[in-house]
Amino acid sequence: MSAHDHHNPSTHHPHVMPLSMYFGVGFGLIILTVLTVWTAKFMPETIEHYTKMKITPTIAIIIAMFIASIKAALVCLFFMHLKYDKPLNRLTFISGLFFLSLFFIFTLADTLTRDTNPTPAVHSYMPEEFKTITGKPPTPYWVPAWVGYDDHGHKIGSHDGHGHDHGDHTGHDHDHGDHAGHDHGDHEGHDHGPKDKK
Amino acid sequence: MSSHNTAKIEVDKSQFAERNVSHHFVDADQEFDSCKMGMWLFLLTEILLFGGLFVAYVVFRTWHPETWEAGAEHLDWKMGAVNTGILIASSVTMALAIRQAQLNDKKGTVMLLLATVLLASGFLVVKYFEYTHKFHLGIFPGGDNYMFPGKHLSNEFIYFSIYYMMTGLHVLHVLFGMAGIIWVTLRAAKGEFYSAYYTPVEMVGLYWHLVDLIWIFLFPLLYLTK
Amino acid sequence: MSEAGTNYINHEKGIMSWLTTVDHKRIGLMYLWSAVAALAAGGFFALMIRFQLMSPENDLISKQTYNQAFTLHGVIMVFLFIIPSIPAALGNFVLPIQVGAKDVAFPRMNLASYYIYVVGSIMALAAIALPYFIEGWKPLDAGWTFYAPYSKQTAGPVILMTMAAFVLGFSSIFTGLNFIVTIHKLRVKGMGWYKMPLMLWALYATSILQVLATPVIGITLLLLAMERVLDIGIFDPAKGGDPVLFQHFFWFYSHPAVYIMILPGMGVISELISTFCKKVIFGYNAIANSSIAIAVISFFVWGHHMFLSQQTTFSSMVFSFLTFGVAIPSAIKIFNWVATLYRGSIDLKTPMCYALSFLFLFTIGGLTGLYLGTLSTDIILHDTYFVVAHFHYVMFGGTVIAFFGGLHFWWPKMYGVMYNEFWGRLACGIIFIGFNMTFFSQFFLGSTGMPRRYHSYAGDAHVAETWKSMSGLSTMGAVILGCGIAIMFINLLISLKTGKKAPRNPWGATTLEWETQSPPVHENFEEEPKFTREPYSY
Structure with missing residues (x-):
């Protein structure tokens, strides 16, 4: 197979990143995890103690989701190399989020109304x-x-919940x-x- | 693409297996880019697969918020936090394994991949304790199996159904990821990966990071709903 | 690289060389014949349904058998025939050659996709057949939609069937993924995005849908299986779950899935019309972009299947409004095709006959879709034969006719032989007549209120006569349609034995697949292909 002549296997040059990046991002993720736990478990009490403001679980979960998104962004950009990758792969990922959001929006448009x-x-x-x-x-x-x-809390009789006919x-x-x-x-x-x- | 530190890498040919680009690609870059794009598309399908469960979660949570808060009380957030830490650490070792493969460090690659597998097993062990604890309490997935003797709130078992479906599917992905990592570890030990060809390590790595990514969202959603 | 006379069919011999091949052309042919077998099976059940409904209060087959017959007709036609027909069979064959590549980006994954399709089909057939052999198993009767909570209660092998659909989904994802990467990364030098044949645009849009939508049906079916195994209660109203949520999940996939079915057909038609008018396609950019637009908009409209499923009036209104959006890109395509016909030198070869049938039938299918997308009319027409007629006009009159046209178009390339034009055109005419008899009559049935999926009917006094005559006409049409399809395939098969040898470019087409020999050599091109001529430059 003469076609293999130009198939030089060593044409690919990897993009190597410094060690500090990996440890820095890993450390950042751990810190953000701690922060998430704090916001969900202890922040509401702390804030209520000082300001008498009630943080409802809904607000707490929205804050927690915001932090989780930052963590996810860190993983995507650095560990999954999206920051250095071709724009196409970034687009692929973002398009997934876009279509997922459609799924959320239109389903909730029904269930919430x-x-x-x-x-x-x-x-x-x-x-x-x-x-x-x-x-x-x-x-x-x-x-x-x-x-x-x-x-x-024990089940009564043989009730199985299938009330249908x-x-x-x-x-x-x-x-x-x-x-x-x-x-x-x-x-x-x-x-x-x-x-x-x- | 290539930064200044890539030029210095020397390949010790005796240590690594020769490899040719598949016949239908023009060069190694095209092959690498294609594989990477394919993998990203595959990850897209994974995101939408889990997306369904997230939608179910949000729908039922908005309907039964107090049930969700009560349900989360039965989960041990400390175990969840430990597992989050374990997965983050495994993501770091996985990313480093790819870096060592890029630098032609065969031994380092294998060691880091093994460390990743070890951490993944740690995740499963913690999960095992969590599940058995719940089974012990009588919390099984499903309406007929749910026999928790404590106070019942409306539709409490749906919270646990969703909990089991989400974590169960995630555990399945951890298992697939571990199988993938073991596969590339074996190949790395044979010296198949080096600076010009480390595609499978990179692909498995992407998959593993996605497993981490999903857990990053599962943790606050399930455990931190107070 | 190749001596004269070798091609992809004869360069390796023996059954094993086919079963282990990674050549996209061979995989395409294996898909083709598997899909045709599924078409035969699905057609058999269709005839069974039609004979049962031939006359009022008929009792040819039992009610239970009837329920199975329409379930199986739906499952087989949708999952085993239409979805793989154009993308996996014709697309697999044509796409890599059209981009000027030696193969798809991931050939082994392509083969895996075929075997997964086979495994999924076997599982589906097992779910169909096993209840007849195993004591205690009830036949499957949940429709192809598996709506909860009936699918949870019915005694049929729902889990096996949903797992079959799950497995088939993987096959679909693998094909789609392969196509996207191939189109992005393996195009021949010089072929920019807006210089691709329109078939590629259509396949690209289809692949996006396959990759994005299929996972959601995966999780839906997994949850349904879990519902049956563990009773998790997410979709079961008796447990506090929500069956409408199941429908949201189901249609998030299954609405885009109807575009997975029709978009490749539109791609084929773009090729056929331009080729047989010997004229540059009118509005290339508009057709190309409208493919992508259809793919994206298809994710906004799934709720129009659920107007009567107790989703709220608010979301019904939103979905109804958005549904009209799909009509725009579809109409853009139709107008451009018609504009291409204008003053073209139309050559009524067999593929062109199919293309013209498509224009006619798809327009009817598309326009009746608007009635159903309109919230107020849908309340009357929902679950009547009007719906059945509408989607058969789109699925059969659109996709399957395009598939037949594409099959005749690329047949010389696939096998290197020319079929008999006379019988080809005749079969096309018979199919056209039979099809319209079968399904146009159902518009009358539907608008007079005959519900779908009923085993027998009598009708009130003022509709009884209509129902009787139209059902009879429909059954007669189905028989004619079946004969037409049989003639078509017999004609094609005979050509394998006796057909004249096909030249490289029997139709005078401009895309790259016509520059290689017929049938092509193992790696598609004798020498590196060059992109010298834009598509449709006549």
């Missing part, structure tokens, strides 16, 4: 048969976890609220699959 008590304005003008389609409770069903347990659906299920104790009317027959009794 759910309302326990929906009364859409159009609802009263609708024909009777459409109300059952749009009037279903959108919040997820909430199981009190103590149901099925006795006072000592939906054996006749294929693929499509809209049964939030079936167990929720709300009565929003039945919604059988709208888009359920073949009726196929087992």
